[in-house]
Amino acid sequence: MYICICNAVTDSQIKDALDDGATSVADLNKTLSVGSCCGKCTRSARAIIKQYRSAMEIDELSYSAM
Known part of the structure; x- marks a missing residue:
């Protein structure tokens, strides 16, 4: 999904x-260049x-429990 329309940046590119x-x-x-034009994408x-940080924390907790 496009997050930054001005610069055609997708959520996949952000995750990468x-x-x-x-x-x-x-x-x-x-x-x-996220947020470099109108700035409406910064909230998203x-x-x-x-979400990424939360997922990483869950992964770290799962890994350390092994």
């Missing part, structure tokens, strides 16, 4: 950037970052 080490909207702005981008 997070996998590659991005940790904030500022990082996404540097790599994908933050939600994806939050």
Whole structure:
């Protein structure tokens, strides 16, 4: 799904950037130009970052329980 219409950035591209080490909207702005035009996408981008972090925490907890 497109998150940043201005720059044609999808949620998959954002998730890939997070996998590659991005940790904030500022990082996404540097790599994908998210939020560089109208800025309406930043809320959705933050939600994806939050979901990503939660998923990573769950994965870490599951892994450490083994």
